[in-house]
Amino acid sequence: xxxxxxxxxxxxxxxxxxxxxxxxxxxxxxxxxxxxxxxxxxxxxxxxxxxxxxxxxxxxxxxxxxxxxxxxxxxxxxxxxxxxxxxxxxxxxxxxxxxxxxxxxxxxxxxxxxxxxxxxxxxxx
Numbered sequence: 001x002x003x004x005x006x007x008x009x010x011x012x013x014x015x016x017x018x019x020x021x022x023x024x025x026x027x028x029x030x031x032x033x034x035x036x037x038x039x040x041x042x043x044x045x046x047x048x049x050x051x052x053x054x055x056x057x058x059x060x061x062x063x064x065x066x067x068x069x070x071x072x073x074x075x076x077x078x079x080x081x082x083x084x085x086x087x088x089x090x091x092x093x094x095x096x097x098x099x100x101x102x103x104x105x106x107x108x109x110x111x112x113x114x115x116x117x118x119x120x121x122x123x124x125x
Contacts (some may be wrong), residue, residue, distance in 0.1 A: 010046075011075050012056040013115055016063045018043060020114045025055055028088050028111075029077070029121075049077070065116045074110070074118035082107050082123050100125070 015021045025031045025047050034046035034053040042060075046053040079085055089096050089111060096111040109121040 010054045010056050012058060013117060014058055014060050014063050015115050016059065016061050017114060018045065018057060018059050021057050024113050028092060028094065031055060074120050076120040076122060079121040079123045082109060085109060085121055
């Protein structure tokens with residue numbers, strides 16, 4: 001047992017399009033705005049999952065990402081209802097890949113957020 005780490009606390013996403021990024025995480029993944037974000041001297045948002053801020057978004061107007069050189073391979077979230085997520089992705093015309101792990105233990109959906117970050121949504125079978 002690891003007595004230093006418990007679980008993923010949060011990820012920080014850099015974007016130049018705050019609204020589009022928030023919409024993805026709120027409308028597609030069902031997160032909520034956390035209004036307890038400290039008054040930093042830069043624009044951004046904190047998004048909650050189960051009343052805990054897990055996605056921090058910060059705005060940098062000159063931010064550019066390249067799919068050729070990603071700085072993050074993917075971020076994984078445990079999903080409660082894969083079928084509902086697929087319906088939302090379809091509703092918003094967002095493409096995704098659906099997989100089952102080779103041991104048939106995990107149902108996975110992979111998609112890309114508005115900043116080019118690969119998102120894995122997985123549920124134990």
